[in-house]
Amino acid sequence: MGHSLFHKVWDAHAVRTLPSGQTQLFIGLHLVHEVTSPQAFDMLRERGLTIAYPERTFATVDHIVPTSDVARPFADGMAEDMMIAIEENAQQFGLSFFGLDDERQGIVHVIGPELGLTQPGMTIACGDSHTSTHGAYGAIAFGIGTSQVRDVLATQCLAMDPLKVRRIEVSGTLGNGVYAKDVILNIIRNLGVKGGTGYAYEYAGSAIEAMDMEARMSVCNMSIEGGARAGYVNPDQTTYDYLRGRTYAPSGEAFDRAVSWWRSMASDTDADYDDVYHLDGSALEPTVTWGITPGQALFVSEKVPALTDLPDDERDVAAEAYNYMDLKPGTAISGMPIDVAFVGSCTNSRISDLREAARVVKGHKVADGIKALVVPGSKSVLKTAEAEGLHHIFEDAGFEWRGAGCSMCLAMNPDKLQGREVCASSSNRNFKGRQGSPTGRTLLMSPAMVAAAAIAGEVIDVRAM
Amino acid sequence: MNSSVIQYVEGRAIPVRGNDIDTDRIIPARYLRAITFEGLGEHAFEDDRKSNPDHPFNNPRYQGASVLIANDNFGCGSSREHAPQALMRWGIYAIVGESFAEIFLGNCTAMGVPCLTASTEDIIKMQDAAEADPQREMAVDLKEKKLTFGDIEVDLQIAEGNRLQLIEGAWDATGMLFEGRDAVRDIANKLPYVTGF
Numbered sequence: 001m002g003h004s005l006f007h008k009v010w011d012a013h014a015v016r017t018l019p020s021g022q023t024q025l026f027i028g029l030h031l032v033h034e035v036t037s038p039q040a041f042d043m044l045r046e047r048g049l050t051i052a053y054p055e056r057t058f059a060t061v062d063h064i065v066p067t068s069d070v071a072r073p074f075a076d077g078m079a080e081d082m083m084i085a086i087e088e089n090a091q092q093f094g095l096s097f098f099g100l101d102d103e104r105q106g107i108v109h110v111i112g113p114e115l116g117l118t119q120p121g122m123t124i125a126c127g128d129s130h131t132s133t134h135g136a137y138g139a140i141a142f143g144i145g146t147s148q149v150r151d152v153l154a155t156q157c158l159a160m161d162p163l164k165v166r167r168i169e170v171s172g173t174l175g176n177g178v179y180a181k182d183v184i185l186n187i188i189r190n191l192g193v194k195g196g197t198g199y200a201y202e203y204a205g206s207a208i209e210a211m212d213m214e215a216r217m218s219v220c221n222m223s224i225e226g227g228a229r230a231g232y233v234n235p236d237q238t239t240y241d242y243l244r245g246r247t248y249a250p251s252g253e254a255f256d257r258a259v260s261w262w263r264s265m266a267s268d269t270d271a272d273y274d275d276v277y278h279l280d281g282s283a284l285e286p287t288v289t290w291g292i293t294p295g296q297a298l299f300v301s302e303k304v305p306a307l308t309d310l311p312d313d314e315r316d317v318a319a320e321a322y323n324y325m326d327l328k329p330g331t332a333i334s335g336m337p338i339d340v341a342f343v344g345s346c347t348n349s350r351i352s353d354l355r356e357a358a359r360v361v362k363g364h365k366v367a368d369g370i371k372a373l374v375v376p377g378s379k380s381v382l383k384t385a386e387a388e389g390l391h392h393i394f395e396d397a398g399f400e401w402r403g404a405g406c407s408m409c410l411a412m413n414p415d416k417l418q419g420r421e422v423c424a425s426s427s428n429r430n431f432k433g434r435q436g437s438p439t440g441r442t443l444l445m446s447p448a449m450v451a452a453a454a455i456a457g458e459v460i461d462v463r464a465m
Numbered sequence: 466m467n468s469s470v471i472q473y474v475e476g477r478a479i480p481v482r483g484n485d486i487d488t489d490r491i492i493p494a495r496y497l498r499a500i501t502f503e504g505l506g507e508h509a510f511e512d513d514r515k516s517n518p519d520h521p522f523n524n525p526r527y528q529g530a531s532v533l534i535a536n537d538n539f540g541c542g543s544s545r546e547h548a549p550q551a552l553m554r555w556g557i558y559a560i561v562g563e564s565f566a567e568i569f570l571g572n573c574t575a576m577g578v579p580c581l582t583a584s585t586e587d588i589i590k591m592q593d594a595a596e597a598d599p600q601r602e603m604a605v606d607l608k609e610k611k612l613t614f615g616d617i618e619v620d621l622q623i624a625e626g627n628r629l630q631l632i633e634g635a636w637d638a639t640g641m642l643f644e645g646r647d648a649v650r651d652i653a654n655k656l657p658y659v660t661g662f
Contacts, residue, residue, distance in 0.1 A: 012656065015648045018638075020629040024645050026652045028659070036545065038500035049639070052646070053653070064498060078498040085500045119658055129544040129568055145546035145572035147637070155642035157649060160571075161626050193485055194538040197567055227541070229567045254662040261657045293485050313537065317484050410543075412494045431489045431542060438493070438512040 002268025005121075005234055006165045006200045009140045009265060013123045015157060022159045028122035029139075030152045031108045032059040032095070034086040035412065036127030040149040041089040051093050053156040058117060059090045060098040062107045063412045065405035067375050070100055079413065093153075106378020106404045109133040109346040113217065114380055116246025120235035120262035125152055130346045130428065132223040135232030136216035137239055138265060140200065142229045163230060164198055164274035169205035172282030177463040179356070180215035181348060181426070181446035182287040183207065185297045187219075187279060188226040189287075192314075193295040196228025199274070202267065203233050207281030213242040214350040221347045222428050225294040234266040286462055288333050289430045289444040291321030296430075300449070300461045304331045324432055325441055326420075334459050336443070338424045340417060341372040341454035342435075343447045344402075345409035345427035349377030353426065353447040354385050358393045360451035360465055366398035367457030373400040373415070375407040399454065411436025424453035468637035471577055471607065474559035476531030478603040478614070479521050480592035481510075486535065487542035488569060492551040494543075505547055506554030522555070526599040534592045535562035537585075540569025549573045559605045561612055561621065563588050574627045577636045579607055587612075587619040607632050 003011075015024040037059070044050070051057065064079040074080040083100075090097035098104040104111060109130055112118040120138035124131060127149045134141035148158055170183055188195075201223050208216065216233045223231025233239075240259050243249045250258045285299035296318065298304070304322075306329040307315045322328065327336075343349070343357045354376065366372045374394045376382040382404055385391060391401045408415040409427035416436025417423055423435055423442050430442035443459060452462040496508045514520045521527050533552065539562045540548060549572050552560070560573065560580045570580045583591070594614050595603065603614045607628055610621045630636045653659045 013652065015645050015652045018626075018635075018641060019633070020626040020635060022626040022630070024642055024649075026649055026656070028656065035497050039502055039546075042501070047639070049643075052649070076498065081500055082498065122658060127544060127546075129542065131544075143544035143568050145544055145549075145568065145575060147546060147572065147575035151575075151639050151642055154639050155646065155649065156653075157642045157645070159626075159630070159638040159642060161624060193541060194564060194566070197538075197564065224542075224568070227538070227566065250658075250662050257662040258657065261662065293487075313484065320483070410489075410494045412497055429487075429489070429542060431487045433493055433512045434489050436495070438515065 001272045002270040004165045004202060004267040004271040004273065005138055005232060005265055006140060006163065006202065009121055009123060010162055018159055022161050024157050025123060025160050027125045027152050027156055027158060028056065029117055029124045030057040031112055031126035032057055033063060033108050033128065034061045034082045035063045036146050037149055038082065038085040038089065039146045040153060041093065043150045044153055049154045051153050054094045056156060057153065058096045059086060060105055060108055060111060061086060061100060063406045063410065065100065066414050067402035067405045067407045070403060103379050106380065107346045107349065107406055109221065110350060110377035110381065113137060114378060116243055116249030119243065119249065120239060121265035125158060129224045130221050132229065132231045133217050133221040133346055135220040135230055136213055138232055138235035138262065140230055140232065143224060163200040165202055166199045166275040166277060167202045167204055167273045168277045168279065170203065170207040170279045170281045171205045172207055172280050173210065174207055174281050174284065177286055177448065178284050179446040179448065180211055180218040182284050183281060184219045184222040185287040185289065185294065185444065186284055188222065188295045189297040190279065191226055191277065193225065193293050194227040196223065196226040199228050201228040201231035203231060208233055209236065212352060213238060214352040218347055222294065225428055235262045286446065286449050288449065288459055290325065290327060290333050291318065292324055292430060292432050293317060294428065294430060294444060296321055298333050300334050300459065302333065304329050304333065306330060334461060336459045337422065338370065338453050338458060339421040340423040341370060341450050342408045342423055342425045342427065343450050344375030344407045346377065347428040348426035348447045349375060349381065351381050351384050354390050357447040357451040358390045360448050360462060361397045361455065362393050364397055364455045366454045370454055370457055372398060372454040373402055375402045376404050378404050408435050410434060424450045424459065426450045468577055468634050470634035471579060471631040473607065474532060474579065474605040475602050476558065477529060477599060478532040478534055478595035479527040479530035480534045480595050481521055482536060482592060484537040485541055486539050488540055488545050488548035489542055491540065491548040492545065497545060497547050502547065502550040505551035509551040509555045529556065531556050531558045532603045532605060533557045533560045534588060534595055535560060536588060537563040539565050541566035544568045546572045549576055549578055553578055561605060574630060574636055575638065579605065579623065579631050581605065581621040581623045583612065583619050583621050590617065591619065
């Protein structure tokens with residue numbers, strides 16, 4: 001019996017078994033941002049510790065960055081304090097830092113791959129639950145909390161138990177207007193928001209293999225929304241072609257040696273899995289969430305389910321969702337009016353996302369009264385988009401074209417919903433209050449569907465545009 | 466660096482009912498705009514408390530509680546340690562639930578706040594009991610993996626690695642991980658991407 005990529009990577013990074021029985025796991029790449037790190041640096045200072053492998057940690061700023069006016073000091077004094085803290089910490093501890101004045105700045109999960117820092121066969125950690133994104137490259141990547149950020153800074157290791165591995169095979173070919181976002185929303189809908197607890201998800205099958213790297217990132221990104229702390233795709237030629245020539249990727253003959261190692265880390269064809277799940281990619285439609293968890297999702301042609309359509313253990317949360325979203329069972333999700341349209345976040349803010357949204361928007365206008373914004377995931381994405389003229393397409397249609405950052409995904413910056421606004425959003429969480437208003441409502445969907453909703457002023461099937 | 470031994474947590478209980486309670490609800494993101502964890506306790510469940518005056522964290526009967534009884538998939542969503550930090554600073558020193566999201570559970574363990582699970586039936590029984598008698602103390606025993614409340618006793622589950630970390634005072638992992646630094650160097654030197662392929 002062969003081994004999965006998860007087990008090969010785990011074994012290659014296992015330092016020793018700890019007295020608790022857990023594994024001391026070496027972390028190959030550590031990414032740091034301004035929200036979950038300041039307390040960790042303080043803990044190092046309190047204990048008189050230094051950073052064990054400073055060359056393996058990279059820092060940037062994304063969550064609190066204003067996307068319209070980045071003049072310093074920020075209008076928000078607390079955000080300014082956080083900026084100063086990460087600038088000083090990076091300097092004091094000798095870390096590479098991509099700050100606001102650096103062309104490499106952007107959402108941490110967008111810039112890691114873009115710079116070639118993220119590579120197959122690595123273990124990657126970051127104080128952010130969407131670290132699973134990096135699994136698209138065949139890395140084992142997981143989100144950690146601040147105390148664990150301290151552990152990685154001080155030792156480059158974590159104390160962990162291994163995960164089980166569920167292979168998720170998405171067969172067939174995705175239809176027109178159906179994207180990676182629709183694939184992952186349906187996986188979460190079918191397996192549940194806690195279905196992945198204790199597992200790493202290995203995404204495979206023809207629909208996944210046909211995806212470019214950016215689409216694979218959107219799938220892996222939301223693994224955590226399905227309860228899986230890590231999700232990955234086995235590396236293949238698409239992965240190697242993406243990495244060739246990236247700033248931090250190996251070059252020359254070293255690249256060829258790297259490819260042979262990366263290939264060797266992919267799951268064996270006879271690998272053993274703890275579970276296997278099949279999804280027919282050809283049968284998927286554009287998908288939209290209607291409730292307050294990412295698992296409360298529907299094809300755009302479907303209606304909000306009745307309690308009796310749902311398993312017992314999902315009914316309480318569904319009842320809570322009807323109330324919070326002000327939706328009745330049996331209501332068609334198509335036609336639901338929106339107030340805000342947001343294209344952005346670590347799930348869907350890369351160049352391919354912006355191209356698809358622009359393709360839908362071109363020649364149309366944002367509906368009256370709708371606030372629509374496009375927030376590129378990094379300065380590099382922004383630059384590429386502007387070189388292609390995408391910003392003109394968005395601005396001509398009535399979208400705001402913003403600077404790079406997390407923006408309205410979690411609203412720790414000036415971009416927030418107001419009151420009961422409904423947002424068509426390409427982000428990853430539709431939790432109560434997630435987008436900055438305690439009563440704001442979020443409908444998750446692909447960037448193309450967000451663009452279509454912005455033009456129609458309501459949820460609409462992008463295939464009808 | 467040694468952390469304290471945690472074998473037993475005793476205190477009054479507070480039931481927080483509902484599945485899939487995410488970390489945005491435990492601590493809204495606006496309170497993450499800070500460079501310390503200080504003062505987070507007063508904002509625990511802030512938006513839920515505002516929209517629901519009957520939220521247990523508003524209820525004077527539960528003030529001073531230290532054992533939180535939760536339902537399924539508690540702490541899902543964001544990895545923010547601010548969520549368990551807010552609960553701990555409010556006064557919670559142990560959480561018993563039907564199940565926990567993994568990152569949340571890891572964060573709690575790394576802070577020395579044990580998370581243990583029990584069956585749905587037992588959780589509901591304990592939530593009802595705490596609601597009926599919020600002044601009575603509940604005891605979480607990590608050695609015996611039992612929760613007792615007056616005459617009621619239920620079995621608890623916890624991953625053995627986490628249990629050992631807590632009962633042996635090794636939940637703050639930094640020191641233990643640091644001790645392995647020579648072995649870490651050996652592993653790093655075997656990784657092709659560390660040595661430049």
